[in-house]
Amino acid sequence: MTRAMAVLLLAAVPACTRVPADNPTLTAIDGLMVGHHTLAERPTGCTVILADGLVVAGVSQRGSAPGTRETDLLEPVNGADRVDAVVLSGGSAFGLDVANGVMRWIDEGHGPWALRPTDVPMVPAAVLIDLWVGGKPSIRPGADCGYRAAAAASRARVPEGSVGAGAGATVGKLTGLDRAMKGGIGSAAVTLPGGLRVAALAAVNALGDVIDPASGAVVAGARADDGSLRDVRKLLRTGAPLQRTRVAENTTLAVVATNAHLTKAEANRVALMADAGIARAVTPAHTTADGDTVFALATGRWRGRADLDEIGALAADVLAEAIVRAVKQATVVAGIPVARDIK
Amino acid sequence: MRTNTVLVLTAVAATAAVARGFQPRDRGPERAALQPAQQPQQINATITAVPGIKVGHFTLAERPTGCTVILVDGDAVGGVSQQGGAPGTRETDLLNPLNMVDKVNAIVLAGGSAFGLEAATGTVRWLEEHNIGWPAGASRVPIVPAAILFDLGVGGNPKVRPTADCGYKAAAAATTAPVPEGTIGAGAGATVGKFGGPGRSMKAGIGSASIVLPSGLIVAAIVAVNAVGDIIDPATGKVVAGVRNPDGTFADARKILRDGGTRQPPRAGENTTIGVVATNAKLSKSLAARMALMADDGYARAISPSHTNGDGDTIFSLATGRWDGNADITVIGALAAEAVADAIVRAATQATGAAGIPAARDLRK
Numbered sequence: 225m226t227r228a229m230a231v232l233l234l235a236a237v238p239a240c241t242r243v244p245a246d247n248p249t250l251t252a253i254d255g256l257m258v259g260h261h262t263l264a265e266r267p268t269g270c271t272v273i274l275a276d277g278l279v280v281a282g283v284s285q286r287g288s289a290p291g292t293r294e295t296d297l298l299e300p301v302n303g304a305d306r307v308d309a310v311v312l313s314g315g316s317a318f319g320l321d322v323a324n325g326v327m328r329w330i331d332e333g334h335g336p337w338a339l340r341p342t343d344v345p346m347v348p349a350a351v352l353i354d355l356w357v358g359g360k361p362s363i364r365p366g367a368d369c370g371y372r373a374a375a376a377a378s379r380a381r382v383p384e385g386s387v388g389a390g391a392g393a394t395v396g397k398l399t400g401l402d403r404a405m406k407g408g409i410g411s412a413a414v415t416l417p418g419g420l421r422v423a424a425l426a427a428v429n430a431l432g433d434v435i436d437p438a439s440g441a442v443v444a445g446a447r448a449d450d451g452s453l454r455d456v457r458k459l460l461r462t463g464a465p466l467q468r469t470r471v472a473e474n475t476t477l478a479v480v481a482t483n484a485h486l487t488k489a490e491a492n493r494v495a496l497m498a499d500a501g502i503a504r505a506v507t508p509a510h511t512t513a514d515g516d517t518v519f520a521l522a523t524g525r526w527r528g529r530a531d532l533d534e535i536g537a538l539a540a541d542v543l544a545e546a547i548v549r550a551v552k553q554a555t556v557v558a559g560i561p562v563a564r565d566i567k
Numbered sequence: 568m569r570t571n572t573v574l575v576l577t578a579v580a581a582t583a584a585v586a587r588g589f590q591p592r593d594r595g596p597e598r599a600a601l602q603p604a605q606q607p608q609q610i611n612a613t614i615t616a617v618p619g620i621k622v623g624h625f626t627l628a629e630r631p632t633g634c635t636v637i638l639v640d641g642d643a644v645g646g647v648s649q650q651g652g653a654p655g656t657r658e659t660d661l662l663n664p665l666n667m668v669d670k671v672n673a674i675v676l677a678g679g680s681a682f683g684l685e686a687a688t689g690t691v692r693w694l695e696e697h698n699i700g701w702p703a704g705a706s707r708v709p710i711v712p713a714a715i716l717f718d719l720g721v722g723g724n725p726k727v728r729p730t731a732d733c734g735y736k737a738a739a740a741a742t743t744a745p746v747p748e749g750t751i752g753a754g755a756g757a758t759v760g761k762f763g764g765p766g767r768s769m770k771a772g773i774g775s776a777s778i779v780l781p782s783g784l785i786v787a788a789i790v791a792v793n794a795v796g797d798i799i800d801p802a803t804g805k806v807v808a809g810v811r812n813p814d815g816t817f818a819d820a821r822k823i824l825r826d827g828g829t830r831q832p833p834r835a836g837e838n839t840t841i842g843v844v845a846t847n848a849k850l851s852k853s854l855a856a857r858m859a860l861m862a863d864d865g866y867a868r869a870i871s872p873s874h875t876n877g878d879g880d881t882i883f884s885l886a887t888g889r890w891d892g893n894a895d896i897t898v899i900g901a902l903a904a905e906a907v908a909d910a911i912v913r914a915a916t917q918a919t920g921a922a923g924i925p926a927a928r929d930l931r932k
Contacts, residue, residue, distance in 0.1 A: 286860060288857060398897075414825060416825075416826075416827030417826075417827045418827055420827070431897070432901075435801075436804075437799075437801070437804055437868070438804045439803070439804050440800075440801055440802045440803050440804050456901075457905065460898060460901050460902055460905065461778055461780075461902070461905065462780075462781075463780030463781045463782055463784070466895070466898065468895065493652055493876060496650060496874060497872065497873070497874050497875065499867070499874075500866075500867030500871075500872070500873050500874060501867075502867075503863075503864035503866075503867030503868055503904070504801070504867055504868050507901070507904075508861065508864070508897060508900065508901030508904065509861075509864050509904075510860060510861050510864060510900070511861065511896075511897040511900060511901070512857060512896050512897055512900075513897060532876050533795070533872060533875040533876050533877060534824060536872065536874075536875060536876075537796075537820075537824050537871070537872030537875065538824055538825070540867070540871075540872060540873075541821065541824065541825065
C-alpha cells in the first residue's frame with residue numbers, strides 16, 4: 225500500500241474512533257510486542273509484553289492479594305530506569321515462574337535489541353489466580369510458558385478473549401463460583417490527532433462484576449437462577465447475602481502504555497491514574513480478595529508534547545475499555561458462561 | 568431509653584435504605600423539602616447517620632471558603648488513601664498501619680490550600696479544652712488528620728482563608744444532625760470541570776450520603792468536591808456538572824480528552840477532592856486503610872479524570888466499632904465506594920452558584 229493510500233484510508237476513519245484502523249490494541253504502541261501462550265492441559269496461560277528499546281515503567285498495586293515480582297524496582301526512588309518485558313500470568317504465585325522463562329529468552333539474545341553480556345533483563349510480573357478453573361490445579365504456567373510467549377511476541381493486533389493470562393480468568397464471583405462468568409484478556413487503544421497514543425491490555429479475573437462506565441450497565445457478573453445478571457451493586461446495597469470472599473479466586477492485571485516520553489515518576493502517576501479504569505469497569509474493585517495491579521510503560525518514541533494528566537486520563541479510559549472488551553471477547557471455557565451469550 | 572431511640576432510628580433508616588435499593592437518589596434540590604415531610608426528623612442520609620459521628624461547618628463571610636470538621640464522639644480507628652498528585656495534608660503518616668497511634672479524634676477538611684491546614688490547629692485546641700485526645704502521660708494529644716483543597720482563586724481576595732478560628736468554630740458547631748450540603752464549609756469555594764480552562768467551570772460543594780443495611784451495618788461518606796474533572800453519575804455514565812460549552816451544555820471532559828481538544832493544562836493549585844468515609848463496624852487499622860483505598864474508587868467512578876497531577880485527592884476512613892455485627896471488608900469497602908460516589912454527585916447537585924460560577928441546579932432552569 226502506498227503512503228497516499230494509507231493516508232486516504234486513515235482519513236476515512238470517523239473522528240470519534242481515532243485508533244489505528246487495523247490495530248486498536250496494545251501493540252498500536254510502537255516499540256511494544258505482545259505474545260500469549262495458553263496451556264493445553266488446563267485453561268491457564270501467560271502473556272508477555274516485550275519492550276523493543278528503552279521503555280520506562282511504573283506500577284500501581286492496589287488490590288489486597290497481590291502476586292508480583294520486581295515491583296520494588298519500579299519505585300521512582302530506586303535505580304533501574306528501564307524494563308525489558310512485563311509478564312502477566314495465571315497460576316497464582318506459581319505463575320511468577322513465567323518471568324524466569326522470559327529472562328532466559330532475553331538472556332539468550334532472542335530479543336529485538338542488543339544486550340551486553342552483563343545486562344540483566346528487567347522483567348516485572350504479576351499473577352492472577354485461576355487454579356480452580358477446569359480441574360487439575362497443579363497445572364500452571366511455568367518458565368516454559370514465558371519462554372514460548374516471548375518467542376511468540378509480535379507487533380500484530382493482540383488476540384483477545386480466553387487466551388494467555390486470560391485463559392482461565394473469571395468474573396462475578398460475589399455470589400459464588402457457580403454463578404461466575406468467563407473473564408479473559410482485552411485490549412484497547414486511542415490515538416489523538418497530534419500523534420499521542422495510549423493503549424491498554426487487561427487480564428480480567430475480578431471478584432466483582434464488569435460494568436460499562438459509559439452506561440453504568442453490567443456487562444458480565446454474578447448470575448441469577450435464570451442466567452440474567454444480578455448486579456452486585458444492588459446486592460451490596462440491599463445487604464443480600466453474599467459468598468464469603470475467598471482470596472484464591474480473583475485479580476485484575478493490566479498494562480497501559482503510551483508512545484510519549486515519561487520519567488519514571490510520571491510513569492508511576494500514569495499507572496495510578498490508569499487504576500481508575502479498574503475502579504470504573506469493575507465493581508467492587510481492589511478488594512481483599514483481588515490482587516489488582518497496573519503497570520504503565522512509556523516508549524518515548526513520539527516526541528510531541530502531552531500533558532501528564534492527559535496521558536493518565538486517557539490511560540484510565542482505555543483500560544476501562546480493555547476490561548469491557550476482555551469479557552465481551554471471552555469464549556466459553558470449562559462450561560463457564562460468557563457475556564456474548566447473554567440475550 | 569437512649570438505646571431504644573437508636574434502635575428505632577436505625578430501623579427506620581434501614582427500611583429507607585432497602586426501599587431505595589440501588590435506585591438513584593432523588594438528586595434535585597427539592598429532595599431536602601420532600602424527605603422531612605415523609606419521615607420528620609428520622610431520616611439521616613448523611614454521614615452523621617453513623618452513631619458517634621458529628622459534623623460541623625464554618626463558612627467564611629469574606630470569601631467563599633471555609634472548613635468542615637468531622638468529630639468522633641469517643642474515638643475511631645482511621646485510615647487514609649492519598650492518590651492525587653498535589654496533596655495538602657497533616658497527620659497522614661500517623662495513619663500508616665505500621666505506625667502506632669490507632670485512634671482518631673477528628674478529621675478536618677478545609678479550603679484555603681496549604682494555609683487551610685491551620686484549621687486543624689483550632690480543632691486541636693477545641694478538643695484539648697474538652698480533654699479529648701490520645702493519652703500521653705499527663706496530657707491528652709488530640710489526633711486530627713486534615714486535608715485541604717485549593718479555592719484561593721474563587722470570589723475575591725485570596726488572602727482570605729480558613730484559619731485556626733475556622734477549625735475551632737466548626738468543631739464547636741458539630742452536631743449529629745443531617746449534614747448541610749452544597750456551597751458550605753470546606754465546599755464553599757469548591758468548583759469542578761476545569762479541564763476546559765477558565766470560565767467554563769461549575770460550582771460544586773460538599774455532599775454526603777449513607778447506606779444502612781438491614782443487618783445494622785452503616786457506611787457513609789462526606790466529600791468536598793473541587794476536582795479538575797467532570798462529575799459523572801456512575802449509574803448512568805452521564806455528566807452531572809463539568810466543563811461547559813458556550814451555550815451552557817456539558818462539553819464532557821471524556822470527549823474533550825479523546826478528541827485531543829484544546830484545553831488549559833490544569834494548574835496544580837486549583838483543585839482537589841477531599842473526604843471522609845465512616846462505618847459503625849469494628850476494623851483494625853489495616854482494614855481501615857483498606858476501606859479508605861476501596862472508598863477511593865468512588866472518586867474514580869464519579870470524577871473524570873480523577874487523581875490527576877493537579878488534584879490532591881485524599882480520602883480518610885473512620886471505623887467507630889459501635890456495631891457488633893459481622894461484615895466482610897469487601898462489603899464495607901464496596902459500600903464505601905458507593906457512598907463516596909453518591910456524596911460526590913450530591914456535592915454537585917446540592918451546590919448553589921457562587922462568585923458568578925453556576926451550579927448544576929442553575930443549568931437545569
